[in-house]
Amino acid sequence: MSGAGLQIKGVDKFYGPVDYGVHAVKKLSMTIEKGEIVALLGSSGCGKTSTLRMIAGFEAVSRGQISLAGREVHTFAPVKRNVAMAFEGYSLYPPLTVRENIAFALKASRLPQNVVDEKVAYIAKLLEIEDILGRYPSSISGGQQQRASLGRALIRDADLHLLDEPMGQLEPQLRAVLRGRIKHYIKEKGLTAILVTHDQTEANALADRIAVMEGGVLQQFDTPQMIKERPANLFTGTFVGEPPMNVFDATVTVSADTAVFGLNEGVRLEYAVSDFSPAVLAELRNRKKVSLGIRPYAVRRAEGGVPAKVSVSQWLGDQTHIAADFAGGTMVLVEHDRVRLGLGDTIALKLDPHSLHVFDGETGVAVSHGPELA
Amino acid sequence: METTSTLEKTLRLLALTLVVIFFMFPIVWIFLMSFQTNETILRIPPQVIFEPTLSNYTALITGKLTSAAGTLDIAFMKNLGNSVFLSVTSVALALVLGVPAAYAFARHKFKGSEDIAFTLLSFRFAPPLLVLLPLTQYFQWLGLANTYIGLIWVYQLICLPLILWIVRGYFEDISADVEYAYRIAGHSWFATFRRIALPLAGPGIAAAGLLAFIFAWNNFVFALVLASADKQPVTVGALAFVTSSGIQYGQIAAAIVLSVTPTLALALYAQRYLVEGLSLGAVKG
Numbered sequence: 001m002s003g004a005g006l007q008i009k010g011v012d013k014f015y016g017p018v019d020y021g022v023h024a025v026k027k028l029s030m031t032i033e034k035g036e037i038v039a040l041l042g043s044s045g046c047g048k049t050s051t052l053r054m055i056a057g058f059e060a061v062s063r064g065q066i067s068l069a070g071r072e073v074h075t076f077a078p079v080k081r082n083v084a085m086a087f088e089g090y091s092l093y094p095p096l097t098v099r100e101n102i103a104f105a106l107k108a109s110r111l112p113q114n115v116v117d118e119k120v121a122y123i124a125k126l127l128e129i130e131d132i133l134g135r136y137p138s139s140i141s142g143g144q145q146q147r148a149s150l151g152r153a154l155i156r157d158a159d160l161h162l163l164d165e166p167m168g169q170l171e172p173q174l175r176a177v178l179r180g181r182i183k184h185y186i187k188e189k190g191l192t193a194i195l196v197t198h199d200q201t202e203a204n205a206l207a208d209r210i211a212v213m214e215g216g217v218l219q220q221f222d223t224p225q226m227i228k229e230r231p232a233n234l235f236t237g238t239f240v241g242e243p244p245m246n247v248f249d250a251t252v253t254v255s256a257d258t259a260v261f262g263l264n265e266g267v268r269l270e271y272a273v274s275d276f277s278p279a280v281l282a283e284l285r286n287r288k289k290v291s292l293g294i295r296p297y298a299v300r301r302a303e304g305g306v307p308a309k310v311s312v313s314q315w316l317g318d319q320t321h322i323a324a325d326f327a328g329g330t331m332v333l334v335e336h337d338r339v340r341l342g343l344g345d346t347i348a349l350k351l352d353p354h355s356l357h358v359f360d361g362e363t364g365v366a367v368s369h370g371p372e373l374a
Numbered sequence: 375m376e377t378t379s380t381l382e383k384t385l386r387l388l389a390l391t392l393v394v395i396f397f398m399f400p401i402v403w404i405f406l407m408s409f410q411t412n413e414t415i416l417r418i419p420p421q422v423i424f425e426p427t428l429s430n431y432t433a434l435i436t437g438k439l440t441s442a443a444g445t446l447d448i449a450f451m452k453n454l455g456n457s458v459f460l461s462v463t464s465v466a467l468a469l470v471l472g473v474p475a476a477y478a479f480a481r482h483k484f485k486g487s488e489d490i491a492f493t494l495l496s497f498r499f500a501p502p503l504l505v506l507l508p509l510t511q512y513f514q515w516l517g518l519a520n521t522y523i524g525l526i527w528v529y530q531l532i533c534l535p536l537i538l539w540i541v542r543g544y545f546e547d548i549s550a551d552v553e554y555a556y557r558i559a560g561h562s563w564f565a566t567f568r569r570i571a572l573p574l575a576g577p578g579i580a581a582a583g584l585l586a587f588i589f590a591w592n593n594f595v596f597a598l599v600l601a602s603a604d605k606q607p608v609t610v611g612a613l614a615f616v617t618s619s620g621i622q623y624g625q626i627a628a629a630i631v632l633s634v635t636p637t638l639a640l641a642l643y644a645q646r647y648l649v650e651g652l653s654l655g656a657v658k659g
Binding site for chain 2: 058084092093094
């Protein structure tokens with residue numbers, strides 16, 4: 001583990017008195033390596049922005065430590081932390097032009113004017129804001145302000161770059177282009193970055209690792225692929241992935257040669273014990289109630305499957321989303337071809353054992369992913 | 375596009391004219407009075423046509439008032455000077471004390487901060503006369519009665535709460551993130567206050583300063599009780615025109631015109647600046 005990155009150790013954030021106020025961030029610990037891009041992903045009020053502001057130094061850390069580049073920074077003033085930040089509300093300086101706003105971030109580093117000009121020109125080209133450099137923040141659009149604000153953060157040579165919803169205001173095409181360019185830029189310069197977002201596409205595209213937060217608690221901190229394939233709990237499973245994972249309550253009975261999941265309305269899913277590893281079977285034997293999750297892409301229509309009645313069928317231009325009444329709930333599945341189904345048609349659904357995610361019925365903690373233990 | 379009938383237009387014009395006459399009449403009348411002698415002013419019925427004279431102004435400026443009963447010394451110019459000095463220094467002091475305090479109240483919520491801010495505002499609630507009696511006693515003990523320092527101090531009761539509460543609102547309107555962005559770029563909080571918060575709140579500070587100046591300029595009762603002739607501002611000095619041989623209406627009118635002019639000029643000048651500053655601001659993101 002390199003000491004050069006960011007380390008957050010047992011950090012708590014209370015708004016109001018410690019232990020009695022609003023507990024916004026709970027016992028957060030994570031280590032971010034130098035040169036890594038990490039996304040803090042979560043819904044509004046999950047503590048991700050509080051975390052960012054504690055790292056930047058705008059909010060006091062109620063308990064715990066934050067160290068950056070080998071220095072314990074959580075008691076430092078923002079000026080001493082060597083952190084750059086792009087704000088969600090842009091926060092450009094109104095009396096300065098876009099060019100001055102971006103160049104301003106370099107003022108403290110006292111670079112010669114021609115180097116500053118060069119850097120501003122480079123970043124402006126990267127973010128496609130060359131033509132508005134001479135304008136004032138109040139006269140440009142939200143998306144342009146956001147790019148100017150992003151430029152102001154990225155131009156700096158800081159130990160850590162914090163990007164709060166950096167692309168929320170951009171139009172989709174531009175967002176897709178800029179994501180690639182920004183990632184390339186960050187990687188090329190070897191910068192370390194944390195981005196806060198509630199857009200999982202953005203997190204997936206930009207981040208090396210994603211930290212999923214909910215209710216002030218870090219739910220899972222892993223690569224995008226692992227989060228998708230091996231969600232640590234029911235929350236991560238349902239929060240990440242579009243359309244969201246299908247979840248059904250089930251009872252589980254493991255006998256000598258079968259493992260049977262009993263869903264509502266008498267739906268029974270029967271698998272051979274050989275479909276699961278012995279460790280998984282042992283865990284399943286210990287539990288009566290579980291939550292069964294399956295991604296919409298993994299649900300197959302196949303002969304002999306469980307019958308379900310179609311309630312929605314929608315062709316999105318490149319894939320079909322189908323919703324069907326299944327075991328007292330709704331099963332959503334995605335087909336890559338155009339499927340012509342009428343409302344009320346019956347389809348047969350097959351849930352392969354290797355794409356099943358089993359979560360504990362009470363705690364929601366993952367028990368198994370496919371045949372393997374979680 | 376809304377269409378307005380001729381009748382509506384006429385009615386609007388009429389209403390507007392009435393309002394303007396209502397508000398402007400006393401000022402115009404005083405302005406006219408300042409160019410008349412007591413005899414023409416007191417004529418019944420009053421006449422708009424008269425032979426204008428500058429005698430009132432010369433009397434004020436030279437400080438010699440010649441009336442039927444003889445010559446009287448008037449310290450009007452000295453009073454005007456006192457007014458300028460007292461108002462300017464009071465507002466300057468209130469800005470130096472009030473603006474940082476307003477920033478602190480706007481940005482840092484600490485225990486009792488609301489109570490302190492409210493206490494400061496409550497100075498404006500108390501009837502001045504109620505405060506003045508004990509204050510006069512204390513000032514005499516402290517040797518502050520009839521001093522500029524004492525007066526400027528008391529004027530803070532007028533200026534400080536005003537500036538504090540108006541400027542605080544302007545600071546609160548500036549997004550804290552603009553300041554954070556500056557601080558994270560490697561600047562201390564004081565540099566941030568000076569380079570970001572102050573310029574952005576500039577129009578608000580100017581407005582508050584202007585209001586405080588007008589209130590200080592118009593103050594009567596503090597100066598009446600706490601200052602003797604040589605420290606009095608114009609508001610109190612104007613009493614000298616009520617002489618044993620009658621009330622010198624012409625001089626009073628001229629004195630009013632002269633004493634209103636600085637505030638009026640300031641207001642007109644600042645108004646232009648305020649509108650400009652406010653429309654340029656657009657700080658809220």
